Every structure is written in structure tokens, then in C-alpha cells.
Amino acid sequence: xxxxVANLKRGQKGIIKDFDVExxxxxxxxxxxxxxxxxxxxxxxxxKDPIYINVNGSHIAIRKSVAAxxxxxxxxxxxx
Amino acid sequence: MSKQINVALIGNxxxxxxxxxxxLTGLNQKVGNYPGITVEKKExxxxxxxxxxxxxxxLPGTYSLNTTSLDESVVVELLLNKNDKDFPDIAIVVSDxxxxxxxxxxxxxxxxxxVPTMLVINMADRMIKKGITLDTQALEAKLNxxxxxxxxxxxxxxxxxxxxxxxxxxxxITSNIDTVQIAPDYFERLKxxxxxxxxxxxxLVITQxxxxxxxxxxxxxxxxxxxxxxxxxLKKMQHRETVLRYKFINDSxxxxxxxxxxxxKGLRASLDKILTHKVFGYLIFFCILLLIFQAIYDWSSxxxxxxxxxxxxxxxxxxxxxxxxALTNLLAEGILAGIGGIVxxxxxxxxLFFFIAILEESGYMSRVVFxxxxxxxxxxxxxxxxxxxxxxxACAIPxxxxxxxxxxxxxRLITILVVPFTTCSARLxxxxxxxxxxxxxxxxxxxxxxxxxLMSLYLLGFGVAIISAMILNKILKIRSGxxxxxxxxxxxxxxxxxxxxxxxxxxxxxxxxxxKIILAISIVLWFLGSNGISDDYKNAETIxxxxxxxxxxxxxxxxxxxxxxxxxxxxxxxxxxxxxxxxNPQALxxxxxxxxxxxxxxxxxxxxxxFELEHSYIGYMGKAIEPIVKPLGYDWKIGIxxxxxxxxxxxxxxxxxxxxxxxxxxxxxIKNRMAAEINQDNNKPLFNLASGISLxxxxxxxxxxxxxxxxxxxxxxxxxxxxxxxxxxxxxxYIVALIAYQTLK
Numbered sequence: 001x002x003x004x005v006a007n008l009k010r011g012q013k014g015i016i017k018d019f020d021v022e023x024x025x026x027x028x029x030x031x032x033x034x035x036x037x038x039x040x041x042x043x044x045x046x047x048k049d050p051i052y053i054n055v056n057g058s059h060i061a062i063r064k065s066v067a068a069x070x071x072x073x074x075x076x077x078x079x080x
Numbered sequence: 081m082s083k084q085i086n087v088a089l090i091g092n093x094x095x096x097x098x099x100x101x102x103x104l105t106g107l108n109q110k111v112g113n114y115p116g117i118t119v120e121k122k123e124x125x126x127x128x129x130x131x132x133x134x135x136x137x138x139l140p141g142t143y144s145l146n147t148t149s150l151d152e153s154v155v156v157e158l159l160l161n162k163n164d165k166d167f168p169d170i171a172i173v174v175s176d177x178x179x180x181x182x183x184x185x186x187x188x189x190x191x192x193x194x195v196p197t198m199l200v201i202n203m204a205d206r207m208i209k210k211g212i213t214l215d216t217q218a219l220e221a222k223l224n225x226x227x228x229x230x231x232x233x234x235x236x237x238x239x240x241x242x243x244x245x246x247x248x249x250x251x252x253i254t255s256n257i258d259t260v261q262i263a264p265d266y267f268e269r270l271k272x273x274x275x276x277x278x279x280x281x282x283x284l285v286i287t288q289x290x291x292x293x294x295x296x297x298x299x300x301x302x303x304x305x306x307x308x309x310x311x312x313x314l315k316k317m318q319h320r321e322t323v324l325r326y327k328f329i330n331d332s333x334x335x336x337x338x339x340x341x342x343x344x345k346g347l348r349a350s351l352d353k354i355l356t357h358k359v360f361g362y363l364i365f366f367c368i369l370l371l372i373f374q375a376i377y378d379w380s381s382x383x384x385x386x387x388x389x390x391x392x393x394x395x396x397x398x399x400x401x402x403x404x405x406a407l408t409n410l411l412a413e414g415i416l417a418g419i420g421g422i423v424x425x426x427x428x429x430x431x432l433f434f435f436i437a438i439l440e441e442s443g444y445m446s447r448v449v450f451x452x453x454x455x456x457x458x459x460x461x462x463x464x465x466x467x468x469x470x471x472x473x474a475c476a477i478p479x480x481x482x483x484x485x486x487x488x489x490x491x492r493l494i495t496i497l498v499v500p501f502t503t504c505s506a507r508l509x510x511x512x513x514x515x516x517x518x519x520x521x522x523x524x525x526x527x528x529x530x531x532x533x534l535m536s537l538y539l540l541g542f543g544v545a546i547i548s549a550m551i552l553n554k555i556l557k558i559r560s561g562x563x564x565x566x567x568x569x570x571x572x573x574x575x576x577x578x579x580x581x582x583x584x585x586x587x588x589x590x591x592x593x594x595x596k597i598i599l600a601i602s603i604v605l606w607f608l609g610s611n612g613i614s615d616d617y618k619n620a621e622t623i624x625x626x627x628x629x630x631x632x633x634x635x636x637x638x639x640x641x642x643x644x645x646x647x648x649x650x651x652x653x654x655x656x657x658x659x660x661x662x663x664n665p666q667a668l669x670x671x672x673x674x675x676x677x678x679x680x681x682x683x684x685x686x687x688x689x690x691f692e693l694e695h696s697y698i699g700y701m702g703k704a705i706e707p708i709v710k711p712l713g714y715d716w717k718i719g720i721x722x723x724x725x726x727x728x729x730x731x732x733x734x735x736x737x738x739x740x741x742x743x744x745x746x747x748x749x750i751k752n753r754m755a756a757e758i759n760q761d762n763n764k765p766l767f768n769l770a771s772g773i774s775l776x777x778x779x780x781x782x783x784x785x786x787x788x789x790x791x792x793x794x795x796x797x798x799x800x801x802x803x804x805x806x807x808x809x810x811x812x813x814y815i816v817a818l819i820a821y822q823t824l825k
Binding site for chain 1: 143144146148178179181182185311312315316318319322323326348349352353356358361362446449450451453454455463564565566567568569570
């Protein structure tokens with residue numbers, strides 16, 4: 001199943017499939033947000049924004065607009 | 081003198097880089113600015129074995145050499161410029177054992193610049209708890225470097241860093257990554273045109289916004305073969321670079337680093353659960369705010385009162401000890417009062433930064449930002465604006481300094497611009513006295529009108545700040561390149577040493593930075609208030625004494641003396657009835673007579689100084705602006721108080737005290753005196769509901785604080801923004817006060 005980081009619920013995980021390099025800040029890539037790495041949603045702030053994720057061991061918070069740019073492959077078994 | 085070894089400390093934020101810096105340099109550090117920009121420059125001296133010294137430069141934290149802010153550009157510019165006097169003989173990359181993978185990205189970039197580079201792996205004390213094992217020797221071989229495993233908390237490993245610094249000549253200078261692979265075609269061509277230059281340096285010059293090697297940059301930009309076609313092309317290359325580096329890092333760590341993930345969970349998860357909770361999260365934040373508020377507002381009043389008294393008595397002492405003259409007056413009333421005006425802010429600044437340092441060191445601040453970001457965004461602010469806005473209710477100066485954490489320039493600028501609207505503690509004395517004068521005492525639903533007025537003023541200040549932010553967000557056309565990506569660091573117990581250093585540094589930079597300007601303007605105000613050219617000013621003493629001889633003291637002063645004398649009699653009587661002392665009736669009368677004479681003498685002195693002020697430069701200025709302030713319901717005396725308040729709002733009460741020749745800052749006396757003041761035009765009290773509300777609103781909105789202007793100048797590095805604040809806030813205040821007075825009168 002393909003989705004984006006913005007659509008996941010707390011506790012869900014996915015593997016980064018692809019993203020539009022231009023839409024994402026370089027800083028995010030440097031933090032380890034690269035294709036093939038796993039993303040886990042740790043918390044979502046009240047009002048559903050920003051989103052607190054763990055990617056490649058980096059704990060970072062990003063705004064929803066950026067999260068929507070990161071495409072993921074979610075193993076169906078993880079989605080409940 | 082033997083040559084010092086130049087050391088540059090480089091690392092990601094939250095790796096404990098500053099702790100390493102503190103451990104290496106101790107108190108031998110100084111904080112300044114890089115020339116021309118507001119980026120803080122921290123440097124210090126570290127003593128190495130055998131009498132060698134190292135000069136340590138603590139560079140701003142950065143995640144990589146791809147810069148997004150001024151702070152980060154400083155790092156790249158230094159590393160590119162071999163001629164800079166601070167160019168490092170050795171670069172130390174500080175990393176955190178838990179985020180080693182990410183930290184190594186920066187490490188490999190710096191190695192590629194052919195600077196001797198060593199790696200410090202900090203927070204080694206957490207390895208066992210986090211289930212981390214690391215083969216340092218094998219990693220040294222993989223990365224072609226030397227590693228010091230350090231725990232600044234336990235103080236271990238610092239000696240190893242010092243040894244490695246002393247031995248910097250033996251560090252390998254080999255890069256691990258074949259940078260040509262980033263874009264083989266492009267790099268090969270570059271190599272042909274600039275055979276002498278280092279290829280990775282060239283790459284940074286091309287991609288980063290740095291003022292270095294302008295000739296090379298120009299050649300590249302002019303040559304259509306080299307100019308990068310689009311931004312996206314560049315970004316794709318940077319993407320490839322990042323992937324390339326991570327590939328190398330993952331390979332290096334595969335056999336050297338193991339993490340038992342079962343051990344790693346724990347504190348972070350459970351604390352995050354509570355602290356970012358949609359109810360408890362806000363509740364806890366609110367409680368912490370209350371605590372900070374209490375400290376800044378209440379606890380700091382004790383040291384502040386002490387400072388106030390200290391400077392008052394110091395100035396008294398100078399006046400009584402030194403031979404009278406202009407120089408003594410300058411020292412006592414200009415310089416000492418000016419310095420007192422700076423020092424008095426120290427407790428509030430120190431308290432605020434004490435809390436901010438703890439919240440930041442512990443990792444809690446990021447959670448607050450996380451909680452508040454969405455709420456602040458409609459106003460053009462960020463989650464990171466919350467702390468400055470709230471600290472603004474104590475004092476705008478530390479609040480403006482606290483905006484440094486906001487990495488988006490537009491959001492930071494808007495925060496700086498609106499912070500002075502929040503009700504700072506300097507407005508409080510003005511509010512209290514005016515409210516007591518003009519707002520009736522009754523109550524509404526058990527809440528007194530006066531308390532409600534005060535609360536409305538606080539809400540008004542905050543409301544106007546938010547609305548202005550919204551408007552500024554619409555009109556300011558600033559392209560702010562930075563996205564909101566925030567690291568959520570792990571929770572740690574703050575190191576007391578780091579907290580103390582932060583408080584010390586911030587306080588010092590306030591005293592030295594803003595202090596100079598405050599002192600200068602205080603001296604100017606003093607000069608204008610205690611000098612005059614007219615004959616009236618020069619002969620003030622004779623004129624007033626003659627007037628009093630013929631007309632006697634003004635009625636109001638006589639009444640005041642009467643009450644003060646009654647009080648004195650009561651006090652004496654009280655002492656006698658309680659048996660504290662015995663006095664015969666004759667001595668009692670004498671004592672009362674002496675006191676009466678003393679009070680009269682004081683009253684005359686006050687009349688003289690009041691007359692002098694009226695005919696001093698500042699008095700003429702007050703008279704000159706009277707036509708301007710009259711529509712607001714003020715006379716020239718209030719006009720003077722308003723002018724002097726542009727130095728600092730709290731001067732208002734003191735100035736009125738001098739003008740009305742009350743001679744003491746005691747609120748009751750000034751209040752009575754103000755209540756008795758009559759408007760010459762209509763013979764009604766000067767301070768009535770209309771003029772009172774007008775004054776309150778004027779003080780709520782006007783930019784009357786030169787310290788804030790000074791600090792805004794320092795933080796924005798231009799006079800443009802503080803001047804804009806001064807002009808717009810004052811005009812706005814004037815218009816609002818005008819409307820209020822004209823409708824209410």
C-alpha cells in the first residue's frame with residue numbers, strides 16, 4: 001500500500017518510497033529521510049500538525065505539508 | 081610566545097558540543113559577535129600538557145555544510161578560508177553516541193575539506209542504558225581518524241581530546257568519499273578547468289551562499305557549461321551526495337556499532353506521552369509558565385529593590401562626600417542613576433535565562449514548540465515564538481534575545497516586532513498609579529473595577545501583539561527559505577555548569593550591549609533636566625525663595641507638611657505611651673519644632689528643583705510639545721514625563737515626583753499631589769477618567785523603552801526595525817489615546 005507520512009496514525013511505520021526532492025528541505029534528507037529508510041510516527045500534535053517521527057534513528061518534528069510530500073510503502077500487516 | 085593550536089569545534093545541535101567546549105576551556109572563554117552579523121562567536125583557551133595552548137573556537141551548531149542560516153554559513157566560510165586567522169589546525173567534530181549515524185554525515189563532509197579532523201563521541205555514559213556497544217578502534221580505522229569517547233557529564237575522556245589536539249600533526253588527512261561520484265560528469269569538467277583547486281571546496285563554493293573565492297565563483301557562473309541549470313538540478317546533486325555519504329557511514333558502522341533496540345525504549349517514550357498530550361501537555365506547560373512568571377515578576381523584585389536602594393544610597397553618598405559641583409552631579413544623578421537603570425534588569429534577565437536554559441538543556445523546549453506550532457501559525461508566528469511572547473510580559477529585552485531560537489527569519493522578525501506590545505513589568509508602576517487615580521473603587525461580580533482594568537490592559541497588550549503579527553505576516557514580503565524541521569532531542573538532566581554559563585553570558589551581553597546605550601541616554605536626559613540657559617533657571621533659588629517669602633508655600637504643600645507633622649507627633653506619642661523612651665514636654669515640643677523646620681526646608685528645596693526643572697532644557701521641551709499632547713488631555717508636566725519615559729516607562733512616576741516636587745517616590749504622596757492637580761483651562765481635575773484612560777492607552781502601545789530599541793538594533797543588525805517600531809508604535813499610541821480622550825471627555 002502506498003501512502004504518505006501525513007496519512008499515517010500514531011505508532012504506524014512505513015518505508016520511504018520516493019519523494020519530490022525539490023519539495024523537501026535538504027535538512028530533512030540529511031537527517032536520514034532518504035528512500036529505503038523506515039519512518040515511524042511517534043506522536044501527532046493536537047490539531048494534527050506537526051508530526052513527530054523517527055526516521056533512521058533521528059527524532060524529528062515536521063509540519064504536515066512537508067509530511068504529505070514523503071511517499072511511503074506500508075506493509076499491510078502493520079496497518080490495522 | 082609559542083604558537084597556539086587553532087581548534088574548531090563543530091557538531092550538530094544537541095550533541096553537547098557546548099559542554100565539551102566548557103570542559104576544555106573552563107572560565108577562559110569570551111563571547112562576541114562575528115564582524116557585521118549577530119551570530120555569536122564563542123572562543124576560549126585550553127591548556128594542553130607541556131605548556132602548549134590551544135585556541136578553541138565553538139562554531140554554531142549545524143547538521144551539515146549545506147547551509148540554511150547565517151549561523152551555518154559561518155562554519156562553511158571559516159573552513160573554506162585558509163587565510164582566516166581562526167582557520168583550524170584541527171577540526172573536532174562532536175557527536176552524540178545515540179545519533180552517531182546522523183552526526184557522521186557532517187564529519188565526512190569536513191574530512192573531505194582536507195582539514196585534520198578528529199571525532200568526539202559524547203554522552204558515552206548513556207551507552208549501557210541504551211544498549212549500545214561500539215568498537216572504537218575498528219571505527220577509527222574505517223573512518224581514517226582518531227576518536228575520543230567522552231562523557232562530559234562524568235568528566236571522562238577530556239584528557240584524551242587534549243592529547244589528540246596536541247598531536248594534531250599525526251592525524252590522517254584522507255577523505256573517505258570519492259566526491260567526484262556526486263556528479264561524475266560535472267566534477268570531471270570542473271577538475272579540468274580548475275586543476276589547482278580542491279574539488280569538494282569548489283563544490284561548496286558553487287552550492288553555498290558564501291563570499292569566498294569570488295573569482296572562481298564568477299568564472300563558474302559566467303561559463304554556461306558550468307552554471308547549474310536549475311535549482312532542482314543542484315538539489316538532486318545534493319541528494320545524491322547525502323545518499324553517497326550515508327552509504328559509506330552505514331558500511332562503517334555495520335560491524336562497529338550495535339544497538340540493542342529493546343534497551344533503547346523507555347524514558348523518551350513515556351515522557352513524550354505525557355508532555356505532548358493534548359490535555360496534560362498544555363496543562364504542564366501552563367504550570368511551568370506560571371512558575372517562570374512568578375520568578376520574573378515576584379522573586380526578582382527582592383534583588384531589584386535591593387539594587388534600587390543600593391544605587392539610590394550610592395548616589396546620595398557621592399553627593400554628600402564629594403565636593404559639590406557639576407562633576408559630582410553628573411556622577412550621582414547621571415552616571416550612577418544610569419548604571420542603576422541597567423543593573424536593575426539583571427535579576428529578571430538572569431531568572432528568565434535560567435529557566436530557558438533548563439528547558440532547553442532538558443529537551444523540553446522542543447516539546448513546547450511541537451505543541452504550540454499549529455496554534456501560532458495563523459498569526460505568522462511559529463511554535464518557537466511562544467517563549468519570547470510570554471517572557472515579554474516580564475521584560476521585552478530578554479524576550480527579544482530569546483527569539484534567537486527561531487530559525488525562520490520572517491517568523492523571528494515578526495516576533496521581535498510585536499513583543500514590545502505585551503505588558504512588561506515597567507508599565508506596571510504607571511498603570512497602578514493612574515488606575516488608582518481615575519478608576520472608581522466599586523466592584524463588579526466581586527471583582528474590583530481596578531483589578532479588571534489592569535487585567536484588560538494585559539489582555540489588550542497581548543491581543544494587539546497577535547493582531548499586529550497577523551498584519552505584519554500579510555505585509556512583510558520576506559522570502560524565508562527555511563522549512564520547519566525540528567529535532568526532538570532526548571531528555572537529559574541539565575548540567576548545572578551549562579545553565580550557569582548561559583545565564584552568565586546572556587546577562588553579560590545585555591549589560592555590555594544594551595547597557596552602553598542606556599547609560600548614554602540617561603546622561604543626556606540628566607543633562608537636559610539639570611541645565612538651562614534662561615535667567616530663570618540660573619536664579620531659580622532666589623526667585624523661589626522670594627516668592628515663598630511673599631506668598632508662602634503653595635497650599636497643597638502646606639497641607640502635606642501638616643499631615644506629615646501629625647504623623648510624626650503620633651509616632652512620638654506612640655513611643656512614649658509604649659514606654660520606649662521618656663521625653664519631657666519641653667523636649668517634645670522642641671523636637672516637633674525641629675522636624676517642622678526640616679520639613680519646611682525640604683519643601684522649599686523641592687520647590688526650587690521643581691522650578692529648575694520647569695526652566696531647564698527639558699522643561700522647555702515639555703512646554704514646546706504641550707500643543708501636541710494637549711489633545712490627549714495632558715499638560716506640559718505630563719508631557720515632560722512622557723518624554724523622559726521614552727528612555728524607560730518606569731521613569732514616569734519619578735519624573736512626576738520631581739515635577740510636582742514631592743521629593744519622594746512614595747506612591748501615596750504622589751497620588752494625592754496628582755489628584756489635586758487642576759487643569760488650567762476648565763478648573764477640573766487634570767487627572768480624570770478621560771485623561772487617565774488616554775494615558776493608560778498611550779503607555780500600553782507607545783514604544784517607550786530605549787533598552788528595547790537598543791536590543792532590537794543588536795538582534796536585527798540595523799536601525800531600520802527599531803526605528804520602524806518607534807515610529808509606528810508611537811503614532812498608533814497617539815491616535816488611540818487621542819480617540820479615547822476626545823470621546824470620553
